[in-house]
Amino acid sequence: MNSAEKKMTISAFDTYEGLVDHFVQSTGIFFPKMAAGRGEFFRGFSQWLGGLKQSRPQAVITPDPAQGLALPNAMQILTSALSQSGRSAGETDAATLIEKYGLTTKMLTQPVSTLSGGELLLLNFAKAEAQCRHVSVLTACNPIFWLNPARHKFWLNLCENYEASDKKVEALILRGDHLDAHSHSDKFEPVAPLPLNLQINRPLIDFPEIQFPVFHAASRLQYSWASEPGEIFSPFLLTGDNGVGKSIFARLLAGILPVSSGRAFIVNSDGNSMVRLLFQESITQLFALAPSEYLMRVFSASKELFEQVTRLFRELMQSVCSGKSSDDTRVWSSLLAGKACLIAARLVEKPALLLLDEPGWGLSRHDAGKLVFNTCRLAHQLGTGVGIISHQPEWHDFTRSNLKLKQIEPELVEISHERL
Amino acid sequence: MNAFELPAFLKLQHLRPWWLKIAVLMLIGYPLFSNRPAAFIGAAMGQHLPETLGPMLAWPLITFFVWACCLPSLGTAKLLDYLAAAYAMAITTVVSGAVLRLALPAIFPADTADNFRLLRVYFNILAVFPYSLTFLNSFSVSNLMNRLTRTRGRFREAGLHLALALRICQHVGEVIPKMLLVWREENPDLLLPRCRDDWHGISPLVKWPMWFVRSISQWIFACIILTFEPIPVMVNEIEQIDESRDSDAPDKV
Numbered sequence A: 001m002n003s004a005e006k007k008m009t010i011s012a013f014d015t016y017e018g019l020v021d022h023f024v025q026s027t028g029i030f031f032p033k034m035a036a037g038r039g040e041f042f043r044g045f046s047q048w049l050g051g052l053k054q055s056r057p058q059a060v061i062t063p064d065p066a067q068g069l070a071l072p073n074a075m076q077i078l079t080s081a082l083s084q085s086g087r088s089a090g091e092t093d094a095a096t097l098i099e100k101y102g103l104t105t106k107m108l109t110q111p112v113s114t115l116s117g118g119e120l121l122l123l124n125f126a127k128a129e130a131q132c133r134h135v136s137v138l139t140a141c142n143p144i145f146w147l148n149p150a151r152h153k154f155w156l157n158l159c160e161n162y163e164a165s166d167k168k169v170e171a172l173i174l175r176g177d178h179l180d181a182h183s184h185s186d187k188f189e190p191v192a193p194l195p196l197n198l199q200i201n202r203p204l205i206d207f208p209e210i211q212f213p214v215f216h217a218a219s220r221l222q223y224s225w226a227s228e229p230g231e232i233f234s235p236f237l238l239t240g241d242n243g244v245g246k247s248i249f250a251r252l253l254a255g256i257l258p259v260s261s262g263r264a265f266i267v268n269s270d271g272n273s274m275v276r277l278l279f280q281e282s283i284t285q286l287f288a289l290a291p292s293e294y295l296m297r298v299f300s301a302s303k304e305l306f307e308q309v310t311r312l313f314r315e316l317m318q319s320v321c322s323g324k325s326s327d328d329t330r331v332w333s334s335l336l337a338g339k340a341c342l343i344a345a346r347l348v349e350k351p352a353l354l355l356l357d358e359p360g361w362g363l364s365r366h367d368a369g370k371l372v373f374n375t376c377r378l379a380h381q382l383g384t385g386v387g388i389i390s391h392q393p394e395w396h397d398f399t400r401s402n403l404k405l406k407q408i409e410p411e412l413v414e415i416s417h418e419r420l
Numbered sequence B: 001m002n003a004f005e006l007p008a009f010l011k012l013q014h015l016r017p018w019w020l021k022i023a024v025l026m027l028i029g030y031p032l033f034s035n036r037p038a039a040f041i042g043a044a045m046g047q048h049l050p051e052t053l054g055p056m057l058a059w060p061l062i063t064f065f066v067w068a069c070c071l072p073s074l075g076t077a078k079l080l081d082y083l084a085a086a087y088a089m090a091i092t093t094v095v096s097g098a099v100l101r102l103a104l105p106a107i108f109p110a111d112t113a114d115n116f117r118l119l120r121v122y123f124n125i126l127a128v129f130p131y132s133l134t135f136l137n138s139f140s141v142s143n144l145m146n147r148l149t150r151t152r153g154r155f156r157e158a159g160l161h162l163a164l165a166l167r168i169c170q171h172v173g174e175v176i177p178k179m180l181l182v183w184r185e186e187n188p189d190l191l192l193p194r195c196r197d198d199w200h201g202i203s204p205l206v207k208w209p210m211w212f213v214r215s216i217s218q219w220i221f222a223c224i225i226l227t228f229e230p231i232p233v234m235v236n237e238i239e240q241i242d243e244s245r246d247s248d249a250p251d252k253v
Helices: A003-007 A016-027 A038-050 A074-084 A091-100 A117-131 A149-164 A246-253 A282-286 A291-298 A303-320 A329-333 A335-347 A365-381 A393-397 B018-033 B036-046 B053-103 B112-137 B141-149 B154-186 B203-228 B231-243
Strands: A009-013 A058-061 A137-141 A168-174 A194-207 A219-225 A231-234 A236-240 A261-267 A275-278 A353-357 A385-389 A401-409 A412-419
Touching (some): A009 A016, A016 A335, A038 B203, A058 A117, A058 B231, A074 A091, A074 A117, A074 B231, A091 A117, A117 A149, A219 A246, A231 A236, A231 A365, A231 A385, A231 A401, A236 A246, A246 A261, A246 A275, A246 A353, A246 A385, A291 A303, A291 A329, A291 A335, A303 A335, A303 A365, A365 A385, A365 A393, B018 B036, B018 B112, B036 B053, B053 B112, B112 B154, B141 B154, B154 B203, B154 B231
Parallel strands (some): A009 A168, A058 A137, A137 A168, A236 A385, A236 A401, A275 A353
Antiparallel strands (some): A194 A219, A194 A261
16 A cells, blocks of 8 residues: 555445435536436436536546546546646647556547547546646545556556645445455355357447537447457456457357457357347436336336346345345345346346356455355356356455457457366 | 538637627527528428428428538537437327327327428427537636636626536436437347347337337436436535625626
């Protein structure tokens, strides 16, 4: 722990909801708990509107790092943040700042909505530094969760800058986070491996040029195997540096991103090739519905599946909440319930593979471990493989294969496979 | 990707100063808010064409004019994206209007003037959709905010409110592609639910419209909520600017 880390205030929470409540209380900024459903959102929003009052000069990294970036691209975010401190800012200032936090100047014009989780967090750091002169405090939620461990240093740099300016830093984290001094890892029984056949024939994705409102050049991304493709074992871990293209690869496998040439697919022992995906920002997959409403809506045209998915959802929740009171109604409208319901809704269809993109986001390490372990257990019973996309090293103890993505050329990513 | 590059001076987002940009955009949009240009074109064409054809062709011509003005700013790919959404909206509106008139003639009586109105609505939607998105995105909120940080005076607060309103409108355009990706993962056929085991025989004829209407309501709520979601953070930023009054700032905007 360095001097900057020692001087920041760290508050650890058991649940995402507890963290959000504290964030709202300490900053005065309303932040919705989306898994609570529409009614709760509008109630909270109108309360915030009714009680709107001038907040203190503060920089924030919101519980979802995307929400703290209110303008369309990094250039606008950084120039606007710099100008708040009375500085006359231009493209060069923004470029210097973005490079300081490990991002490239190419990202200045890239729409924020296309940045990866880690890149969003790093951009938040750059923005917070730009605001440092003007604000009195930085409140940061889960500030290193999305980052590759090699990039944790950028958080420390930011803390040091605030420390040097005699400004306060408050970090709000979930129990078990790497910033949590009392963190400990739960150990889980290994799940029996499930073989899967992953075929990658140099799939190429073209991202078209954006002309409007800000020009951003076209780009492309191609994936290739480092060695001969072959059998991989579920649960597997998909890992790599921030922005290397892990989430894009997941979307490619799930068939929701069109490829210009080549292909990538996965097949299980039954010949099934369906892939379902839980996004990094999985909360948006609830479509602003509470978990129970979501299940009713998705399975409205299939009574049998609805009964199965409800059972699966309850089983998952009970296995994660064992030892806690799962009768508490708040548990059933929490982010944990939202994730469990999305997982159940995907598992019930028995796909060949269920991909979980950063499944631990918004969960304490204990809950994340239990949720993923029980998901793997249930999935393997159904013949479904599980892939985990994450930077969190604790998954290494648990997974049977490791797929590592590495950028070897500007537009080429190589995937290497290691049996664990 | 764009097949050709149009000159930069034709791009509305590059027009300066801001009031000239507004004036040009208003001029382009004028035929959409007033009947006069269509009546004038219709009358001029009516001299050379059969009686109803002239006024009928006026609306497609105006629509093409608006598209042509938006094309250099948007680029071909984005214009086609906007047009795809506009066509879907226009066809849904016109077809549902026609169906209502057939099903409930007592409430929605059909006559030639109504047919003409429906045609006008169709072309209006096709033009208004890309035009309004071009209008909203031609202005940079960050430029406005930067300008406001260096100024004070009576227009400052109004300017900050305008910046917030403009950004919220722009944000809608960012929410929809994100939701579309989520929807595609959920329903790969887009217009059919992924799980439809209970749909046998002719039941889809009843069940599909119900599912479709529910999906539209779901989309509307999701778009509203996801658009509103970042407003508190945006307000916080606007407040920071409001607080950062620079003593050297001039008194007028």
